[in-house]
Amino acid sequence: MGHCMVGCARNKEVFDAAKAACRSLHGRAMHDINPKAILATESLLRLGNMSVESNDNNDDENDNL
Numbered sequence: 001m002g003h004c005m006v007g008c009a010r011n012k013e014v015f016d017a018a019k020a021a022c023r024s025l026h027g028r029a030m031h032d033i034n035p036k037a038i039l040a041t042e043s044l045l046r047l048g049n050m051s052v053e054s055n056d057n058n059d060d061e062n063d064n065l
Helices: 002-006 012-032 035-063
Strands: none
Touching (some): 002 035
């Protein structure tokens, strides 16, 4: 799932599916009060958000060329 969120951020369909799956797993981890799973899914969600921000910044830089 991490590869799909970070490596495939340009493929919106794969990225969106991975992010939705991660959100679902995070919700389940919160419901079950599973600290390891909560940390893992939060980390994946953060990585996904950082990947989106990085791609947005790269697109802005390319537009300025």
